[in-house]
Amino acid sequence: MQPPHTPPTSADDLLARCQAIAGLSLGELASLANVAIPANLQRHKGWPGMLIEKWLGATAGSKPQQDFPELGIELKTIPIDAAFRPLETTYVCYAPLAGQTGVTWETSNVRNKLQQVLWLPLEGDRQIPLADRRVASGFLWSPDAAEDLELRQDWEELTEMIALGKVEAITARQGNALHIRPKAASGKVLTDALNEDGERIQTRPRGFYLRKSFTEAILARMFG
Template sequence: MIQLPSPPENEAILLARAHALAGETLAALAQRADLPIPADLRRDKGWVGMLLERYLGASAGSKAEQDFAHLGIELKTIPIDAQGKPLETTFVCVAPLTGNSGVTWETSHVRHKLARVLWIPVEGDRAIPLAQRRVGAPLLWSPDEEEERMLRQDWEELMDMIVLGQVERITARHGAWLQIRPKAANSRALTEGIGEQGEPIMTLPRGFYLKKSFTAPLLARHFLL
């Protein structure tokens, strides 16, 4: 087992570490980190991210803050196909279903998480065994004015529905780039929400996700696909 790094002191060091992982297989990285490889990711969704965090020196663990809180950077691994297109939506954070009076985009958890993101694409084609999948070149990104405007618009639309007691009406089709959908281990994991008459209801926990309609052009622009 190799000695894994301490948290990076600055962005340049973090980016250099991420570039050093490009082209590596998950098997090689897991072996050096002494981490067992799951058969697949169905029950271990966060495994790839956890593996890369070890090499990058992430400090947040499962805490709600950014993965590199001292740098204000969030790590997002993104599974891609052979053409470099994302294969699934990207989880951002849990959606708050109660206590939202006075919450604004500026102070929102979504904006905080997406202020600065280190994207690391990883081969995600199911035909490639997990162990043989390779890590791609990283991208350090912050939303430009137009991206922020669109994300804010989606966030405000979705949060309005939550505040107005319409959480059960929200579908994955709402929002151009940002969506809300259930995030629960099973249908029994309920949490408190607000109903149409302002009454407390029990509902599935929800999460904010970035749609592929956002991440696909983002990757294409930066990697010139």
């Protein structure tokens, strides 16, 4: 078995690729794809996701679009414990801190990323060696009306704070489903933002993340 050389042609094709790797370990997939396995994820946090992208034929890379743009589907790998509970929050996309005039929830990158998601849970228990962690069954999800409203309310509240120059006042405690927190390899990385006086300042990049409570409910409906 080898990774595909072309993107999936349909949602069914994508799900079939998920089914083909379900139950296999990250080590097995890495060996079959001739990909080196890091000793741990401390400096390679995105490695499992990149390996899965290779096996599913994702093409977007780091571009601000879905991982499968032809299908309008975003891939989200999610580490889980033995009870299928998420072990961490789920990164969605960077939070623009300047120049976002006129963007609405409907045209936001957050909604674009979350309109249809392929969730692919992975064993994430740190007691399990990285190479031995197995891939679970993937499934497609789109937010229902209640979930979309919850995400929208959080996005609008957080985006308004950014627009008002209050980015430094945003904490990870704000937002029921979606929250913002720093997103950078180190505290030395800075980006432009505006303060309350409209002046340009330097601050740490921020990212939108889904709370564990939100993704746990999604997983519970699928596997509970």
